[in-house]
Amino acid sequence: MSLKKRAGAVVERLSKLYPDPVSALDFTTPWQLLVATVLAAQCTDARVNTVTPVLFERWPDPEALADARTPDLEEVIHSTGFFRQKAKNLIASANRITHELGGELPRDMAGLTSLPGVARKTANIVLSNAFGIHEGIAVDTHVKRLSNRLGLTVSDNPIVIEKDLIPLVAQEHWGDFNHYLVLHGRNVCKARSPQCPDCVLDNICPKVGVSRQA
Known part of the structure; x- marks a missing residue:
């Protein structure tokens, strides 16, 4: 089976298993998704979802956050980790959006990645989930691990992994992928204990890096 056929089979089978995939992060606006995604770096989505209700009630949009005191924001997001850098980037992004971009979040990769602390993964998540725009594939820890196990890439570099995946997956599926x-x-395909016998991909997965006992 070619890599493209394998990737197509992955999409087909997982789309049936997860027919209505949505972001695990809670948000109501594109800006709020950007904030939540920035906070989710090195942090669980569940933890972020306990923090953002307070954050969004206090600072619901870029204009409000642009005027936030850094220590106040740091206190609210402390439990997400790396809170000083995250607070610095979020306030800087809020100021740029408010004072240079007319209060509107960019709707393209170049515009989003020009914001402080926003790399391709975050931009891809925002574009796909908030705007329905698919410029690439967001590569997080799960995508990195499963793409390697499925033999769709041999890289550990998210940028390289994205480049490897893009020609294998139809563009309309980039967000859902x-x-x-x-x-x-x-x-199912957990880091330490993948449940291979129960996996719908078992017969097409090369199980790269998975021990025989898994």
Whole structure:
């Protein structure tokens, strides 16, 4: 089976297993998704979802956050880790959006990645989930792990992994592909104990790096 056929089979099978994939992060606006995604770096989505209600009630939009005191924001997001850098980047992004971009979040990769602390993964998540725009595939820890196990890439570099995946997956599935692998990585293809016998991908997966006992 070619890599493209394998990737297509992955999409087909996981789309049936997870028919309505959505972001695990709670948000109501594109800006709030950007904030939540920045906070989710090196932090669980569940933890972020306990922090953002307070954050969004106090600072619901870029204009409000642009005027936030850094120590106040740091206190609210402390439990997400790396809170000083995250607070610095979020306030800087809020100021740029408010004072240079007319209060509107950019709707393209170049514009989003020009914001402080926003790399391709975050931009891809925002574009796909908030705007329905697919410029690439968001590569997080689950996508990285499963893409390697499935033999779709041999790289550990998220940028290289994205480049490897893009020609293998139809563009209309780029956004959902991230969701599929995240959900499957959490539920079945776990980091330490992948449930291979129960996996719908078992007969097409080369199980790269998986021990025989898994």
